[in-house]
Amino acid sequence: MRIDADFECGNIIVQELTDTGAILFIRPDSEAEYFQWFYFRVIGVPDIARTFKFANAGEASYVKAWQYYRVLVSYDEKNWFRIPTKYDGSTLTIKHTAVESTTSYAFFVPYLTAQREALLQECESSLLVTRRNIGRSHLGKPLDMVEIGDAVHPVRKIWVIARQHAGESMAEWATEGLIKRLLDPLDSASHALLSKAKVYVVPNINPDGSALGNLRANAAGVDLNRSWAEPDDKCPEIVAIQKAMKEIGVDFFLDMHGDEERPFIWVGHPDVNQSTKAKQIQHQLEQELAERNPEIRPAPKELGEEVIDNLGLASNWVAATFNCPAWITELPFAKPADMGDEADSMLQEGCLRFGRTCVEALNVVVD
Numbered sequence: 001m002r003i004d005a006d007f008e009c010g011n012i013i014v015q016e017l018t019d020t021g022a023i024l025f026i027r028p029d030s031e032a033e034y035f036q037w038f039y040f041r042v043i044g045v046p047d048i049a050r051t052f053k054f055a056n057a058g059e060a061s062y063v064k065a066w067q068y069y070r071v072l073v074s075y076d077e078k079n080w081f082r083i084p085t086k087y088d089g090s091t092l093t094i095k096h097t098a099v100e101s102t103t104s105y106a107f108f109v110p111y112l113t114a115q116r117e118a119l120l121q122e123c124e125s126s127l128l129v130t131r132r133n134i135g136r137s138h139l140g141k142p143l144d145m146v147e148i149g150d151a152v153h154p155v156r157k158i159w160v161i162a163r164q165h166a167g168e169s170m171a172e173w174a175t176e177g178l179i180k181r182l183l184d185p186l187d188s189a190s191h192a193l194l195s196k197a198k199v200y201v202v203p204n205i206n207p208d209g210s211a212l213g214n215l216r217a218n219a220a221g222v223d224l225n226r227s228w229a230e231p232d233d234k235c236p237e238i239v240a241i242q243k244a245m246k247e248i249g250v251d252f253f254l255d256m257h258g259d260e261e262r263p264f265i266w267v268g269h270p271d272v273n274q275s276t277k278a279k280q281i282q283h284q285l286e287q288e289l290a291e292r293n294p295e296i297r298p299a300p301k302e303l304g305e306e307v308i309d310n311l312g313l314a315s316n317w318v319a320a321t322f323n324c325p326a327w328i329t330e331l332p333f334a335k336p337a338d339m340g341d342e343a344d345s346m347l348q349e350g351c352l353r354f355g356r357t358c359v360e361a362l363n364v365v366v367d
């Protein structure tokens with residue numbers, strides 16, 4: 001048996017390897033101490049019961065996450081399923097008998113560059129879309145944005161960004177759901193929304209960190225969603241998007257994330273000085289999304305102190321700068337609690353569906 005993580009988004013360190021298992025360490029982010037994202041392949045004879053121990057799980061960035069969490073497995077990188085996972089307070093353990101000779105294990109369903117590129121090319125073939133490069137990442141990767149909509153009147157400007165946190169691949173799955181629905185000319189919600197708005201989508205604002213297999217940081221070790229107040233040359237991603245936002249303007253802003261700890265979807269809004277109308281619209285969209293997504297629960301209150309007036313956070317900075325409604329959406333890494341034992345509604349299909357419902361909800365609140 002061998003274990004490979006030397007590929008895009010791969011992350012694992014093998015400390016000890018036998019025919020029946022391995023002791024593993026999750027590698028910290030580049031230039032930073034965050035870690036939790038893992039993604040690796042086991043290549044070996046099938047039908048052998050193997051035990052894999054993640055020896056540093058107890059020091060991961062979100063230790064509480066392990067309590068609800070189950071590892072994802074795939075034989076073909078398309079169909080993913082969860083397997084029983086144990087956490088004893090320091091080590092995370094899975095026992096698995098693979099039925100194929102190559103098996104992938106991951107923290108969540110990965111979303112890779114080739115998939116993004118295919119989506120962007122599909123966008124480019126639509127008359128509704130203009131593809132733009134708004135800048136470069138720390139390592140020089142292009143920061144792609146698609147501008148969706150061909151309305152010619154003064155229209156509302158809706159911004160959607162995803163994956164400030166590198167390992168939150170569910171955010172990019174959701175964004176794909178939103179984009180694909182907007183590209184459907186026969187969809188009545190998309191048609192109505194695009195008659196009054198243009199939608200500016202950056203599917204991955206942290207392509208370096210994502211490709212490196214980081215959990216949160218970009219290649220320079222920066223948490224981008226704490227860097228909006230005074231972005232410097234270690235986070236050119238934020239400098240670039242702020243410049244584009246200031247040139248184009250922002251009327252609505254959606255920032256897509258994944259939540260390691262909580263086994264449900266939640267949607268939060270900024271805690272800054274905003275107009276009453278912006279606050280009303282924020283509540284209204286949250287209600288519209290809750291009606292369409294049974295996995296949604298109220299935003300956790302314990303986040304309060306970190307959020308209040310913290311302009312390092314994208315949603316706060318955008319709301320304060322443009323006096324507009326803004327949201328952070330958080331999709332779970334864990335299987336949603338209380339949703340039945342069998343179905344896991346929040347793997348990639350659930351994330352795509354959430355993104356599609358964002359189109360309907362935005363259509364209700366955008367005037």
Ligand SMILES: [Zn+2]
Binds near residue numbers: 164168
């Ligand atoms: Zn995040």
